[in-house]
Amino acid sequence: MLQKIFPFLVWLPLAKKSWKDDLIAGITGTIIVIPQAVAFAMIAGLPPIYGFYTAMITPIIAALFGSSYHLISGPTTAISIVVYSTLIKFVNPETDLEVFISLALVLTFLAGLFQFAMGLLKMGKLVNFVSHSVIIGFTAGAGILIAFKQLKHVFGIEVPQGSSIPEIVAYIFNHISETNWYVFIVAIGTLGVALIIKTLIKPLSRYYMLIAMVIGSVMAIWLGGDANGIKTVGDIPSNLPPFRIPDLSYENVAKLSSGAMVLALLGLIEAVAIGRSIALHTHQKISGNQEFIGQGLSNLIASFFSSYAGSGSFTRSGVNHQAGAKTPMAAIFASVFLMLVLLLLASYASYLPKAAMGGIILLVGYNLIDFHHIRQVLKSSGRELIVLAITLLGTLFFDLEFALLAGIFASFFFYMERTSKPNIATLALDTKGRLINKIRDRNALECSNMKILRIDGSLYFGSIEKISDYLSNLYEQNDIQHVLISADGINFIDLAAAEWLTHEIINWQDTRGGIYISGLKQVSQDIIQKGGFANKMGSGVFFEDKKHAIAAIHKKLERPCKEKAFTECDGLHN
Numbered sequence: 001m002l003q004k005i006f007p008f009l010v011w012l013p014l015a016k017k018s019w020k021d022d023l024i025a026g027i028t029g030t031i032i033v034i035p036q037a038v039a040f041a042m043i044a045g046l047p048p049i050y051g052f053y054t055a056m057i058t059p060i061i062a063a064l065f066g067s068s069y070h071l072i073s074g075p076t077t078a079i080s081i082v083v084y085s086t087l088i089k090f091v092n093p094e095t096d097l098e099v100f101i102s103l104a105l106v107l108t109f110l111a112g113l114f115q116f117a118m119g120l121l122k123m124g125k126l127v128n129f130v131s132h133s134v135i136i137g138f139t140a141g142a143g144i145l146i147a148f149k150q151l152k153h154v155f156g157i158e159v160p161q162g163s164s165i166p167e168i169v170a171y172i173f174n175h176i177s178e179t180n181w182y183v184f185i186v187a188i189g190t191l192g193v194a195l196i197i198k199t200l201i202k203p204l205s206r207y208y209m210l211i212a213m214v215i216g217s218v219m220a221i222w223l224g225g226d227a228n229g230i231k232t233v234g235d236i237p238s239n240l241p242p243f244r245i246p247d248l249s250y251e252n253v254a255k256l257s258s259g260a261m262v263l264a265l266l267g268l269i270e271a272v273a274i275g276r277s278i279a280l281h282t283h284q285k286i287s288g289n290q291e292f293i294g295q296g297l298s299n300l301i302a303s304f305f306s307s308y309a310g311s312g313s314f315t316r317s318g319v320n321h322q323a324g325a326k327t328p329m330a331a332i333f334a335s336v337f338l339m340l341v342l343l344l345l346a347s348y349a350s351y352l353p354k355a356a357m358g359g360i361i362l363l364v365g366y367n368l369i370d371f372h373h374i375r376q377v378l379k380s381s382g383r384e385l386i387v388l389a390i391t392l393l394g395t396l397f398f399d400l401e402f403a404l405l406a407g408i409f410a411s412f413f414f415y416m417e418r419t420s421k422p423n424i425a426t427l428a429l430d431t432k433g434r435l436i437n438k439i440r441d442r443n444a445l446e447c448s449n450m451k452i453l454r455i456d457g458s459l460y461f462g463s464i465e466k467i468s469d470y471l472s473n474l475y476e477q478n479d480i481q482h483v484l485i486s487a488d489g490i491n492f493i494d495l496a497a498a499e500w501l502t503h504e505i506i507n508w509q510d511t512r513g514g515i516y517i518s519g520l521k522q523v524s525q526d527i528i529q530k531g532g533f534a535n536k537m538g539s540g541v542f543f544e545d546k547k548h549a550i551a552a553i554h555k556k557l558e559r560p561c562k563e564k565a566f567t568e569c570d571g572l573h574n
Contacts, residue, residue, distance in 0.1 A: 007290060008064045011327045018326035025325035026333025028206070029072060032319050033338060035209040038352060039361050040075035041308075043146055045084040045093040046104060047234070048352075050308055051075050052342050053241040057302040058310035059335045063328035066294030067287040068275035072316040072331050073298055077364055079267055079311050081142045083107060085399065086259035101306075103256065105246040109303035110253065110260035115268055116296025124288025127269045131411035135269060136373050137388040138404055141395025143368030146361060153358030154187040156180025156229060165396055182228040183355040190216030190359035198363075206319055209360055216356025231354045238346035240339060241305040262404055263309055264296075271295050271312035278321050383414040422457025424470050427486060429565045435486075435546065445565035449513075449557050450482045452546070456489035459497035459524075471504060471515075481513030482553050486546055487520040493527055502533045505541060513556070517542050518549040 003009045015022060033055045041051030055074040062073035083104060087093075093100040118126065148168050152159040157178050159171050194212035198205050220230045268291070275286045299309055320330055377384045387410045394403030425437040428444035435452065438444055446452075451474060457463055474480065493501070505515045520542060528534050534542075543549035554561075554568035561569035 006064075007067060007294075008328070011069060011329075015327045015329040019329060021324045021326050022330040023333055025320050025330040026337060029316055029320055029330065029334035030337040030341060032206065032210075032316055033074065033334065034341065035213050035360065036313075036316070037075055037338075039209075039357055039364060040077060040080040042354075042357055043077065043084060043149070043361065044075070044080035044104070044308055045087065045100060046308060047097070047101075047236075049236050050101070050104070050306065052236070052338065053305065054302060054307040054310050056335045056338050056342075057241055057305045057307045058298045059331040061298035061301050062271075062294045062310075062312075063331040064294075065290070065297050066271075066275075066328070067285075067290035068278065068312075069284055069327050070278045070282065070317055070321045070325055070330075071271060071275045071291075071312045071328075072320050072334070073271065073295065073312050074310045074316065075308070076270065076311050076313050077146060077368060078139055078142045078270065079263065079309050081146055082259070082263050082266060083309055086256065086263065089399075090255060102247050103252065104308045105244065105303045105306070106248060106252045107256050107260055107263065108299050108307065108309040109246045109248065110256055111263040111267065111309050112296045112299025112301075112303060114261055114264035114296070115292055116300060118264070118268070119289050119292030119294075119296055122289050124272070124290075124292050127265075127272050127288065130265075130269055130408055131384065131387055131415075132373070133377055133384040133388040134391050134404070134407035134411050135273065136370050136377065137391030137407055138266070138395055140369045140374065141392045141403065143365040144396060145365075146368070147365035150358040150361045150365070153354045154184060154362065156183030156355070180229045182223045182230055186216055186220045186223065186230055186353055186355040187359040187362075189219050190356040191362055194360060194363050213352060213356050213360060216359065217351050217353060220353040220356065221351070225353075232351055235350045236342075236346045238343055240343070241307060243304060244306050246303050266404060267295055267299070267309065267311035268292055270314075274312040274314055274317050278317060282321070387411045387414065416462050419457060419460075420462035421466050422455055422459075422463050424467065425454045425456070427452040427454055446563060447554075447565045447569055448561050448563035449480065449559065450484060450550070450553055451478070451480045452484045452486060452550075454486040454489060458491045458493070459501065460492070460494040461496035464497055464500045468500065468504070475508075475512065481557065481559075483508065483513075483515045484546065484549050484553060485515065485517045487517050487524070490520060490524055493524045495527060495531065498527050498531055498533045501528075502536050505537050509538070513558075514553075515541070516549050516553060518544070518546045 037051030037055045038048040039051070041048045041054075044050070058073045058075075062071070066073075086107060087100055087103050091099045091103060118124075145165065148165045151157075151168060151172055155172055155176075157172055157175050157180075159168055163171060190212050193215050194208050197208040197211055204211060220232075223230060226232065271294075272286070272288050272291050275291055278284075279286045295311060302308075302310065316334075320334075325331075374388070377388050387407055390410045391403055391407030394406045398406075425439070426446070427435045428438045428441070428446045430436050430441050430444045436444060437454070438446070453470075455467065459467070471483070474483065508515045525534075525542070528537075540552065543552065550566055551568055554566070564570060
């Protein structure tokens, strides 16, 4: 019981042996997170220090209460853009930064509360129902959005706050003559250095962001810095995250709840997806519910320590695994080292030029576009392409909450459409005595008094219509007395389907012959038995297999079989 409540009790004994590996991985993670913390805070519209705070507090709590041994939580690109997009509707960070920060903490608290509640309610499997195409479309859209939002730092042009992508393009095109070429050189130079290191200098590729930002800073100083309009991120306080209670007024909670729910869902999808992808290599069992609880607690607690919303990081988690981490202690080490860096080296971070950050964030945005999987979707599935397109375009031109929910809705719609049309096959006897799909062998024999159907799919409220129409057509166009449903492919039956099936069976019993079911799984029979439907249907409806069902049905025939497919067709009625 204690290990369920405090999952870190499971891996702490392991950390006694692996602490050296975790220590090295933690140092590597600290180096990686420094530029990311600054960049992601800028994307979220917050001062860089809040990126550091988030990268300190969130990973520790998530490591202690999550289930993955390698997942590293903290500030992420997608979460940062959702935070900004949610809050910009209520306050502009450039005119009222304190209120913006206050709302960011409230948003983080609410997102954590929703995540924690979903974990307690064991809703961990919820993320399984979000199509991969939704995530691909959302992250690609977020990447494009991020890149366009950074163009003002690349060109040195003051684009109006809150501009859409078309407005940003139009404004820069109309004011291109106002470009600050010093800023532009720093941004493009930093981007170029990052690309060269990432693609050509493999031994340093893990640290391409950090190296590029250092070189970009040197370049900015060489070009005259602030004297030529190259702005820096400004002073970064050299202190640990201060305790601060979020302003949970009714007004704040009411206006941020919908955005917090989307933020919570996106954060959970990110974290669980990353944890499971790494688990494919480590063979570790990941608990979705425990990750929900871990992510929820990390955001809940972090909101009291001046941190904004975080989630699992693709980059840092991958690096953590590759660096040899064995337990979540690596994440804790990384956070502790980051605290030391902030206390000792914060003054150096103030020299980072926004132009260099803009160049780096362009690359971050580009890396979010998963071209490989987008090409896969283009080639393989029209439905998935529609889901991807809805999510991507929604991200670019509408609120992010709307985009994510629209993508999920479209994904559910196509899922329901597929499952609402179960395959119905007519079975007949071939020359080898096997029951096969009649389509495969037109010469296969059917009994003239009995139709055997195989239903592949579940019986639920969405699939009733197709099966009902099939049986109605069979009833009207055929003089078949009895129908045997081979139910091996039926995985579950819901209440609506049980009521319909009962009505259909009674109707056939009263007016024709009967409907019988063979091979129905025990789990699918539960609602029929517990709901009293079996008593209404009467006895002799369910059989363990087709062989016994065919023999029993032929004893009930009221006329001889004209077409004799089975040995039972030569019975007493001939």
